Amino acid sequence: MDRESKQNFEIILPPEITRHYEDKNKELGSGGFAKVILCEHIATKEKVAIKVMNKQQLSLKDDLHRAYNEIYALKNLVHQNICQLFEVFENDSYIYLVIEYCPHGELFDYIVSKKRLGEKEARHVFRQIIAAVAYIHKQGYAHRDLKPENMLLDNSKNIKIIDFGLSAKPEKGLATLLRTRAGSALYASPELISGQPYYGNETDVWSLGVVLFALLCGFLPFDHESTSELYKKIKKGDFPTPPWLSPRSLKILNVMLEVTPQKRINLKNIIKHEWMTFGYTEQIQWDSSKKGVALNSKVVRILAEYKCTTCEEMEAKIIKFKYNHVTAFYFLLCKMSDDKLQKFVSNWCKQQVKVDEALLNNLLVSSNKSQLNGYIEDSPIVEKKRASTLSSNKPRPNSTLVKDGFDNPKQNSTSVHESIKVNPKTSRYSKPRASSVADIYNKDFLFAKSAGQKASLPRLFSRRKERSKTVTSCDKENDLPSKGVINPRIIKIKDEDSIVSPYKPNPNLNQTKRLANSCMDSLDSMKPPSTRVEDERERKSVSLEGGRKPRTKSMKEFKQKLSGFFKHNETPRRVKAIYHVENTSTLPPDTIKLELERVLNMLVLADVLNSFATPEHYLFKCKAGTDKKTVFELEICLIPYMDNVVGIRRKRLKGDGWKYKELVEQVLSMAKI
Numbered sequence: 001m002d003r004e005s006k007q008n009f010e011i012i013l014p015p016e017i018t019r020h021y022e023d024k025n026k027e028l029g030s031g032g033f034a035k036v037i038l039c040e041h042i043a044t045k046e047k048v049a050i051k052v053m054n055k056q057q058l059s060l061k062d063d064l065h066r067a068y069n070e071i072y073a074l075k076n077l078v079h080q081n082i083c084q085l086f087e088v089f090e091n092d093s094y095i096y097l098v099i100e101y102c103p104h105g106e107l108f109d110y111i112v113s114k115k116r117l118g119e120k121e122a123r124h125v126f127r128q129i130i131a132a133v134a135y136i137h138k139q140g141y142a143h144r145d146l147k148p149e150n151m152l153l154d155n156s157k158n159i160k161i162i163d164f165g166l167s168a169k170p171e172k173g174l175a176t177l178l179r180t181r182a183g184s185a186l187y188a189s190p191e192l193i194s195g196q197p198y199y200g201n202e203t204d205v206w207s208l209g210v211v212l213f214a215l216l217c218g219f220l221p222f223d224h225e226s227t228s229e230l231y232k233k234i235k236k237g238d239f240p241t242p243p244w245l246s247p248r249s250l251k252i253l254n255v256m257l258e259v260t261p262q263k264r265i266n267l268k269n270i271i272k273h274e275w276m277t278f279g280y281t282e283q284i285q286w287d288s289s290k291k292g293v294a295l296n297s298k299v300v301r302i303l304a305e306y307k308c309t310t311c312e313e314m315e316a317k318i319i320k321f322k323y324n325h326v327t328a329f330y331f332l333l334c335k336m337s338d339d340k341l342q343k344f345v346s347n348w349c350k351q352q353v354k355v356d357e358a359l360l361n362n363l364l365v366s367s368n369k370s371q372l373n374g375y376i377e378d379s380p381i382v383e384k385k386r387a388s389t390l391s392s393n394k395p396r397p398n399s400t401l402v403k404d405g406f407d408n409p410k411q412n413s414t415s416v417h418e419s420i421k422v423n424p425k426t427s428r429y430s431k432p433r434a435s436s437v438a439d440i441y442n443k444d445f446l447f448a449k450s451a452g453q454k455a456s457l458p459r460l461f462s463r464r465k466e467r468s469k470t471v472t473s474c475d476k477e478n479d480l481p482s483k484g485v486i487n488p489r490i491i492k493i494k495d496e497d498s499i500v501s502p503y504k505p506n507p508n509l510n511q512t513k514r515l516a517n518s519c520m521d522s523l524d525s526m527k528p529p530s531t532r533v534e535d536e537r538e539r540k541s542v543s544l545e546g547g548r549k550p551r552t553k554s555m556k557e558f559k560q561k562l563s564g565f566f567k568h569n570e571t572p573r574r575v576k577a578i579y580h581v582e583n584t585s586t587l588p589p590d591t592i593k594l595e596l597e598r599v600l601n602m603l604v605l606a607d608v609l610n611s612f613a614t615p616e617h618y619l620f621k622c623k624a625g626t627d628k629k630t631v632f633e634l635e636i637c638l639i640p641y642m643d644n645v646v647g648i649r650r651k652r653l654k655g656d657g658w659k660y661k662e663l664v665e666q667v668l669s670m671a672k673i
Contacts, residue, residue: 011035011052016089017096020325021048030654033057038101043306044344046332048086051097055090066165067095073164074099075323077139079288081132083152083160086328098328102160104153108657111148113580116218119246120279126212127276127284128159133204134267134286136161142168142200145183146207148214149657174201183207185227186220186658190235190259202261205270209256216249217242220658221257235259248275295319299333302345572618572646574638581637581647585673589636589646592673593618596634596648599670608666621653624663630655632664648673 013023017039024047026038034053041048058064074085074097087098104110107125111117117125129151136143143164150163166183170176177197181188189206191198213221221239224230237259241250252275255265270276271284295315303326304314318330333341572589575581585592600620603609612622618636631654639645648668652660 011037012094013050013052013096014089014091014094017050017098020328021050021098033061033063039098041328041332043329044332044336046336047101047103048328048332049099049101051099053095053097055093055095063165069167070163070165071095071097073141073167073169075321077136077141077164078290079132079135080290081128081159081161082135083162084331085323086331087325088323099162100154100160102152102154104155104157106149106657107151107153107159108148109580109652110153111214111218112657112661117215119216119249122212122215123276123278125159125215127280129161129208129211130267130270130276131284131286132159132161133208134271134284135288136167137174137201137204137267138286140169140173142174142178142204143207144168144200144203145187146204146211147184147187148211151211168200170200174199185230186210186223186656188234189261190237191261193231193234199261201267202264205256205264205267208270209253212256213239213253216245216253221253223658248278251275296330296334298341299330302333302341303329306348572636572638574640575647575649580651581639581649583668583671583673584639584645584647586644587646587673589618592636592646592648592671595671595673596620596636596667599667602670603667608663622663622667625655625659630659630663632660634664634667 013021020042021039022042024038024040028036028038028049030036034051036049036051039048039050040046053067055064055067058067071085071088074083078084083102084100085097086100087096089096089098129146133143133146141164143161143166145163145166146161150161152160152162154160168178168180168182170178176199178200179197181192181195183192183203185193187207187210189198189203192203210221217240222230222233224233237257239253239257245253252265252270252273255273256270258264265273271286277283295318300311300315300318303318304311307314307326314326317326321327333344336344597620600609600612600622604611608624610623610625612620615621616635620634622632622634624630631652633649633651633653635649635651637647637649639647650664
């Protein structure tokens with residue numbers, strides 16, 4: 001298997017993942033044997049990142065232990081500045097890690113977009129990095145691959161450290177000498193590149209010094225195309241000192257980038273250093289704000305209601321932390337703000353009531369009600385339906401919920417099913433009257449906001465013990481969450497065809513997907529015969545892998561493919577923000593395109609670039625370096641809120657970040673735009 005095919009393995013999400021997560025058809029990053037894609041948790045609508053690792057390719061390179069090493073480390077390292085692990089799933093071919101999604105990407109890209117960070121902002125970012133690394137060392141780990149590419153920015157632009165595949169946890173602690181050469185050469189310490197035994201915490205401090213220099217200067221302290229020359233620079237420890245560096249900055253860089261490990265500053269003294277404390281009244285609080293905290297009782301109650309179980313049973317499942325779907329569900333709910341959590345509960349309650357209405361109407365219009373077992377006949381909803389027919393003239397009491405949490409549910413409101421009109425021909429029900437809708441969606445279904453009032457949820461069934469006895473294996477912790485209170489799979493009815501399932505997929509969505517697939521097939525037929533034969537071979541090879549289908553094609557993919565047949569009608573894409581956009585110009589887009597083609601051709605002739613291609617009309621995909629390791633994109637785009645202003649958006653797809661930065665700057669400096 002060649003290198004290119006290794007890196008371009010197709011992601012096939014198994015049913016155990018797609019049952020709880022929706023693939024958003026967006027790749028966040030890729031490496032030699034792993035890819036990271038964007039997904040959405042179906043129940044909470046929270047974005048997550050799923051890292052897919054190819055076990056076969058990792059085994060061929062004897063790197064499979066790194067994947068398990070990362071899983072073990074992420075389970076033990078729980079910190080506000082470390083990317084959180086939600087769920088782990090493994091089959092014969094792949095390992096799937098569901099991790100925290102950081103929408104602002106790598107710290108490296110943030111540095112490139114701002115050229116360099118000011119000292120105040122760099123201090124704010126570096127304090128978070130030091131807090132995370134101090135916690136990692138306290139837990140007995142050495143990261144050994146600290147660099148801006150392994151530091152992400154979340155929605156609030158807080159640091160999240162990732163990639164613990166090269167981390168080490170010696171049995172006798174960090175006082176144990178290590179001998180494995182690990183990490184990136186640009187961030188490696190002198191003792192590590194010399195092949196000498198080293199201490200993991202000391203080499204991490206050197207890497208942190210390189211990261212701090214990159215934050216303050218926008219380039220690396222030690223850099224050279226030749227590896228041997230690079231090692232000579234690192235061993236000398238001489239780095240440039242730009243004029244904008246303050247005396248405090250130079251002082252901390254000198255003690256962190258000390259060649260002799262014994263003279264190098266340690267993390268304890270870095271935390272107390274004057275550069276770190278300047279402008280702050282308190283020292284860095286590096287302890288974890290998550291580890292050792294008791295379970296969130298509110299989230300446990302919500303999950304118990306959602307899964308139709310008791311709080312004690314749900315707490316027993318969560319506290320095991322098996323990193324399955326229950327663990328992921330709990331972590332995602334804990335991350336949600338109070339407003340988002342309240343919205344989640346409100347939407348779920350409305351959906352729950354609708355499901356119960358649909359199911360109960362199908363039960364009520366059944367020709368033979370005696371077929372229902374005692375569980376349904378004695379259920380609270382059916383009893384309320386009977387009671388409503390006997391006491392229809394009595395005044396309706398106000399809808400009130402229990403005030404003492406979830407343990408003693410009480411709901412005195414009149415059943416909503418009084419207002420449902422059944423059509424005997426279609427066995428469907430019409431919408432309830434406005435008064436009933438108001439009763440369903442009243443404020444009691446939301447969290448109580450008043451002081452001293454405990455939050456509570458509506459419970460339409462109170463016989464948990466009876467229902468738990470009839471629950472089958474489909475309601476176990478790894479199965480689908482209960483959509484409604486009445487589960488049609490556990491109701492014993494002879495005439496199963498008389499019930500219309502409330503869980504119907506959206507027909508419009510399926511129609512859209514079918515339309516996209518059919519249009520994609522029609523476009524494939526327009527290709528030359530040789531191309532169609534290759535595509536057919538690819539489809540057959542995919543279908544042989546256990547009959548699993550690749551990721552669903554969307555209308556967006558269809559439009560992108562369709563645009564290739566009408567390139568002359570294209571216009572540059574208007575970006576939403578100017579992040580990663582440089583060299584704005586008022587020249588026509590086609591003129592800029594011709595100028596970029598001229599520059600790229602010159603660089604290819606000069607062997608600076610290996611090649612470039614134009615997969616889209618205003619998009620250039622460039623490859624450089626040995627084995628084409630560095631791959632990046634240049635796109636001509638329109639600037640938002642500015643008419644007739646065009647910019648060039650850059651994006652690194654693969655390879656060394658600093659080499660990519662150098663190449664992009666060279667291309668843009670040569671282009672006369």
